[in-house]
Every structure is written in structure tokens, then in C-alpha cells.
Amino acid sequence: MYHSRQEDRISALPDDLLVRILLSIPTEEAVSTMILSKRWRFIWTMLPVLTYQERKESVWLFLNKSMEFHKAPVLQILSIRLGPHCPTDADVGKWVENAVNRGVRELFFTLQWSADPTRLPKSLNTCKTLLHLRLSHKILVDFPTSSCLPSLERLQLYYVVYKDEASLVALLSSCPVLELLYVMRNEDDNVAKFSVKVPSLRVLLYFNAMSPDENDVVDPGSLEKFELKDYVGRKEEKELVEYILGTSKCLRTVTISLRSNLKDKETIMETLKAIFILRFDVQRVIGDGLLVVRMVENLAVGPNNRH
The missing domain is CATH 3.30.110.150 (SepF-like protein)
Structure with a gap:
């Protein structure tokens, strides 16, 4: 009886307070609160922060469903980390597309599956709301010269693969207010000349497993x-x-x-x-x-x- 009253007291709180409570626990646990009662059924769908880390093979299915039902008007942070258990036919791009359509502010995406590097949706190339972007491992960086990321201040590229050197230049050129750039490279990233020419850049961390090349350019x-x-x-x-x-x-x-x-x-x-x-x-x-x-x-x- 006591626990029931406690549950009722919490359920009586305003939606914004319940959302803040759910933000203090992992996303998977927050989603599971939907079974508590009708009051809790849709609270998790308003979370402004979603974090997914692969712990088992079914995580991608859980991610699919939770992203489909998520209804928050603005997604502050989407963090996805998927490893070798992720099926190679999973449409990972649609999760990013969903986040861009929701005005995502910070996007962190690590993909370490066994398939080839994947392209991200074209909508990311012109995301006006993005402040912080971190891409890791099996991501193919393919940005055209028409790209525009007017709000991006922090960019982290960890062991990604670039379509070509022009894509790297286009990405950096699309960030007029970029202040922080972290780069970690492997020898098979498809770039011989790594060029960093960003007038607004204030902080640069550079790690090259091959050692910097004499052709690398940093302004x-x-x-x-x-x-x-x-x-x-x-x-x-x-x-x-x-x-x-x-x-x-x-x-x-x-x-x-x-x-x-x-x-x-x-x-x-x-x-x-x-x-x-x-x-x-x-x-x-x-x-x-x-x-x-x-x-x-x-x-x-x-x-x-x-x-």
C-alpha cells in the first residue's frame, strides 16, 4: 500500500519533472517505464536526450522502435554506439535523419559493425541546428561543396573513412563558426593530404597513426x-x-x-x-x-x- 501511494505521488508530478527524472537513468530503462501505467505510457517519448549503447544483438531493434515513437519536438542529444552485433542490413541512416528532422543539437555516432563504412543521410549536410558532431569508425564522410553547417562549433572525427580529400575540405569549409576539431586517423582513411583551413578554429587535436604527412596542411x-x-x-x-x-x-x-x-x-x-x-x-x-x-x-x- 505504501509503495502504491509513493508511485501515485510521483505520477502526479508535472510532465516536465517526470522527464527530468527519466533523464537520470539509461534510455532503455526510461523507455521501459511505459508499462508502469497509462500516466507513464508516453512520458519517455518527450526525452530531449537519447543514448543507445549496444549490449546485445536486439539493441538495434529497440533503437528502431523507440526512435519511431519518440515525439519530443527538439532532440538535444542523440548518442548511438553500435558494435559488431549490429546487423549489416540495418538502416542506420534513418536514425540520423530522424534526429536532423527533430532539430538535433548534438549528435554522437559510433559504428563498429562488420560491414563497409556507411554514408549518412544528405539532410545532415545542411543541418542548421547542429552544434556538436562526433563520428567514429565505420562512417563514410561524404560532404558535397553545397554543405552548410552554420551552427557547428565542435567536430570530432575518430577513425572514419573519407570519400575523398574534397569531401574533407567541403565538410570543414561548411563550418563557419567551428572552434574545436579533434581528428584521429588510420592509414586506410582514403586521404593523402589532410587539409585543415578553418579561420575560426581555436582548438585542434590531431592524431595520425601513420604520423603527419609532409603534405598535411594546417592553417x-x-x-x-x-x-x-x-x-x-x-x-x-x-x-x-x-x-x-x-x-x-x-x-x-x-x-x-x-x-x-x-x-x-x-x-x-x-x-x-x-x-x-x-x-x-x-x-x-x-x-x-x-x-x-x-x-x-x-x-x-x-x-x-x-x-
């Missing part, structure tokens, strides 16, 4: 923070660091992490330190395989200028 004009991961001391890597230092006008912090299995970390670290000392009066924070350089001045200078 660091407005860059305030630069991170380079898995550094091994190759010529191309040093040239990239030197180029960033020599051309950025707003750089405040540079973080370089060495590959964990390097045998000559101390030598490589000393070489890195020399690159910075030649150009800046800096404050250095050095750990095991990690170099963090904070510029004393919020101003980049040339190799012959010292403060």
Missing part, C-alpha cells in the same frame, strides 16, 4: 590550443610543430604526447624542448612522455624574436 591563424598525440619524432612531425609555432598568432597551449612504447623518450623530449625554447619564453610542464607548453604571451613570434 593555425586563430588557434589557441594545439595537441599532437602519439609523437615519435619523425621529420614530418617536427615540421608540423615548427609550422604551428611559427605561424599561429593566438597560441596559448601546446600539448604533445609521445608514443608509449618509444625507447628514446628522453632524446625526443629534449629535441622538442629545443624547438620551443628557440621561439618562446615559455612555462614548461613535463611528464613521462608528455610535454605541455603554456605560452607566457598570448602571441606567437618568429624564430628570431625573443621576449
Whole structure:
């Protein structure tokens, strides 16, 4: 009897409070509350945040049904993470299409199925509401020159495959207010020349399993923070660091992490330190395989200028 009264008290709360309660539990559990009573039947459909993580083979079916019945006018966040259990014939693009039609603000999509990389729907190319986009693994990045993402501020591309270099350029060019870019690459991403020319960019994290190529192009004009991961001391890597230092006008912090299995970390670290000392009066924070350089001045200078 006591539990029944407690349930009735909760059920009597306004819809917006019930939605806030459901936001504190996993999406799958929130959806299951529909069986509690008629009062709860459609509360979950108003959730502004949906998160799906593959735990079993049936998750894609659950995702299909829950996205079909979801009715919130605005979808703040859609996060989907699917692994090898996801059927290769699943129409994953329609989930993204649904989110775009709902004015999604943040979209996180990780696909690690056994099929080939999949294209996302064309509607994503011109999504006006999107603020944050993260694509991971078996996603084919295919953006035409007509793409326009006017609100996108944060972009994360983790081990995706690009249709070609033109698609990468088109994607970045479509983001006039992009401030943060995280890139992690594999050797089979179909891009030889990785070009980053985004005037509004303030933070760049770049990880290339192959090491930066001499053809990679980064325009660091407005860059305030630069991170380079898995550094091994190759010529191309040093040239990239030197180029960033020599051309950025707003750089405040540079973080370089060495590959964990390097045998000559101390030598490589000393070489890195020399690159910075030649150009800046800096404050250095050095750990095991990690170099963090904070510029004393919020101003980049040339190799012959010292403060």
C-alpha cells in the first residue's frame, strides 16, 4: 500500500519533472517505464536526450522502435554506439535523419559493425541546428561543396573513412563558426593530404597513426590550443610543430604526447624542448612522455624574436 501511494505521488508530478527524472537513468530503462501505467505510457517519448549503447544483438531493434515513437519536438542529444552485433542490413541512416528532422543539437555516432563504412543521410549536410558532431569508425564522410553547417562549433572525427580529400575540405569549409576539431586517423582513411583551413578554429587535436604527412596542411591563424598525440619524432612531425609555432598568432597551449612504447623518450623530449625554447619564453610542464607548453604571451613570434 505504501509503495502504491509513493508511485501515485510521483505520477502526479508535472510532465516536465517526470522527464527530468527519466533523464537520470539509461534510455532503455526510461523507455521501459511505459508499462508502469497509462500516466507513464508516453512520458519517455518527450526525452530531449537519447543514448543507445549496444549490449546485445536486439539493441538495434529497440533503437528502431523507440526512435519511431519518440515525439519530443527538439532532440538535444542523440548518442548511438553500435558494435559488431549490429546487423549489416540495418538502416542506420534513418536514425540520423530522424534526429536532423527533430532539430538535433548534438549528435554522437559510433559504428563498429562488420560491414563497409556507411554514408549518412544528405539532410545532415545542411543541418542548421547542429552544434556538436562526433563520428567514429565505420562512417563514410561524404560532404558535397553545397554543405552548410552554420551552427557547428565542435567536430570530432575518430577513425572514419573519407570519400575523398574534397569531401574533407567541403565538410570543414561548411563550418563557419567551428572552434574545436579533434581528428584521429588510420592509414586506410582514403586521404593523402589532410587539409585543415578553418579561420575560426581555436582548438585542434590531431592524431595520425601513420604520423603527419609532409603534405598535411594546417592553417593555425586563430588557434589557441594545439595537441599532437602519439609523437615519435619523425621529420614530418617536427615540421608540423615548427609550422604551428611559427605561424599561429593566438597560441596559448601546446600539448604533445609521445608514443608509449618509444625507447628514446628522453632524446625526443629534449629535441622538442629545443624547438620551443628557440621561439618562446615559455612555462614548461613535463611528464613521462608528455610535454605541455603554456605560452607566457598570448602571441606567437618568429624564430628570431625573443621576449
